[in-house]
Amino acid sequence: MLEQQLGALLTRLREKSPLVHNITNEVVTNFTANGLLALGASPVMAYAPEEVADMAKIAGALVLNMGTLTKETIEAMLIAGKSANEHGVPIVFDPVGAGATPFRTEMARRIVEELDLAIIRGNAAEVANIMGEAWEIKGVDAGKSGGDIEALTRKAADKLNAVVAITGKVDRVAGPNALYAIHNGDEMLTRITGTGCLLTSILGAYAAVERDWALAAAAGLAMYGVAAELARQTVSAPGSYQIALLDMLYSVDEDQVASMARIERK
Template sequence: MMIEKQIAALLPQLREKKPLVHNITNEVVTNFTANGLLALGASPVMAYAPEEVADMAKIAGALVLNMGTLTTDMIASMIMAGRSANEHGVPVVFDPVGAGATPFRTEMARRIVEELELAVIRGNAAEIANVVGDAWQIKGVDAGEAGGDIVELARRAAKKLGTVVAITGKTDIVTDGETTYAIHNGDEMLTRITGTGCLLTSVVGAYTAIEKDYVLAATAGVASYGVAAEIARQSVNAPGAYQIALLDALYSVEEDQIAAIARIEQK
């Protein structure tokens, strides 16, 4: 079966199972992330208190950790939740927002990848490079001009971290170090709205809750989100309207549309 049809077939499964996705995410994007997951068909919960994160993580279908608005207390909650998820076989998806921007962020991102077993780590090229201590030179946050280099960076990171790596930008790369896909979907308007990358990470989390082949799950999350982003752009041409259109597209996108519109290349 073509990869596009394989990943498209996961959407109705996700909507049928309505997986509980436990998000410890940043304050800027909480509402948008919750609404996006609901629109897609998942069931979001935002639980941060150290008194309950371990209990919530163990009953979730997936745990998503996002360090956008980083605090020491949040990191402590993430570690507690992540350990509980690991103990109970719940996949953990990590978004190292801003890794490399400050020493604190870089240190905390590296602590999470060292202390937790991750199903997927999703970030832009600069973030992933800084998490793994790669000397690869990056200009701008997307670094989309050096596509071959991004593929090699993703593969090295996946092998070093022992997890699936999703590097997103103009072209999105998903790899476990052996199997590698490049996804050519999405829209530039995504860069005009805060939280679109954070929501993408949570969408990937939703797919890991229903598909244990995490390369397939991450590819499905990235591609289906990119298809929804393209559909949303067909009707609007400004950021405020686009945010709503994206939620609507996540809600209305169908399996056959993903199969037809997704552009996935095996590397």
């Protein structure tokens, strides 16, 4: 049963404690590292172009996040990404704010074109803008969109040659042989900076232990959504929720994921 598979992947992740190399948003580096540690993965934040190739090749996964973007960051991402590709290390890419400025959009498209990506995780506007479709973007957050997100997810996976996870009220994952819809999560996640960035890094941890990357992405999204729901049961304000989320990433277990996951495979 699919829900049991999702739960079992959490146990496998904790047993393997994969090394996840992050080149991520500087605003949320601490939160991301603590979230990965709480879950049971082993994070490393290495940004220097002089070392990223060496770090990427020994990692279980490489996560590239454009949250705080500079030319130097892109250089490091491309060096690390090419090393990861050479050594069979999956890359998870978060095109934060693609579509907000020409520079961000251009850099996101460059990464997609130059690297072989396992998973792309973003909101609908970011993913659409990478493909040249004009969906509204507000700063680095999604604006209003009236398009068919399920169709967009399928189209993006085909066009970008990667598993695509589009997150929102319903999370959708498209891969070569499957489309998943995940209905877990909590609105409080939108009140804390960095919950999306942490999610992307968690998908990296799952990709490090499961080579069916669509299943890995679906499992990571479901687990994260379950943890978010459990955290909301204990607190009601953003500051305490951030801590509660870290606590739930540490304590959520295989049985809770299997029993609480609300997922469809289409």
